Amino acid sequence: MMEFAALVKQRRSIRHYIDRPVSHDLIEQICEAGRWAPSALNMQPWEFVVVTDPEVKRQLGSNAGVMGVKWPHISSAPVVIVICARKTSRFARDDCLLAAQNMMLQAADLGLGTCYIGGFSGERVRQLLQIPSGYTVPTIITVGHPHGQPPVPQKRPLSELLHQDTFEGRGVGLTGYRRALSMLGRLLTERRNKP
Structure with a gap:
């Protein structure tokens, strides 16, 4: 287990993964970290859809982007976690983004890579995954065993x-x-x- 400060600095956006499955136990640990995120009024508005089916991932990668953008690393990632937010809370999106950060840090601590994805059509994702209309899709996270480690990005002092x-x-x-x-x-x- 890593020290927290080192973990925060070590985590990178990983878009290339080795062809190795991620165990169900590791996915549960990642989702458990998301479950413990803070939320406004403790509403816990999140639901996590774990996608491993290659055809569903291909459809997500090809069709979820806005203005024709495709997300090839969605298709190639061993696991895709779609975070859904109940529309009953006006803070649900923010709460789900806190859960996403917890999940990405937990994955990094487990030696896994993740990539936070925005800029997609939440409505298309909702339809593809048959998510009920009372939910929005604030973010998607890809998860897998990293193929290399990107260099440390420049950060403002x-x-x-x-x-x-x-x-x-x-x-x-x-x-x-x-x-x-x-x-x-x-x-x-x-x-x-x-x-």
Whole structure:
């Protein structure tokens, strides 16, 4: 089992998988991690459709894209997990995306690769998989044993995106943030100690 910080940094979007099945036990562990995601008012609006049938995956990969886009890695992935959201909660989509993140991190911890897929026709996916009309499809995740590991992508430095108190308090970074907290602590101590 990996340390959490290392796991977050190690996870990549994997689009190429080796031809090796993923055990039912591993899929259950991934879905269990999704089940434990937080949700607004604990509504737990998610349902997970696990697709392993090659023909169904082919249809998803060929027909789910918008504006003619095809998703070949859906067809070639050993497992595709379609996350469905009940329409009864206005926060269902957000809740399902939290579940998806849990699932992708769990998969990475198990040595599996995943790819988060957006930009597809949820309505087409719903029809292909016979998902009831009371559900939407916020995301799809492909899962499998990775064929290689993509390089680490460039990430913006924390100092460029961390703000203090307002958006204008830009670029303080963690060092600046800790310094500001330390200064605030000293000021409060001085005020308390004044007669």
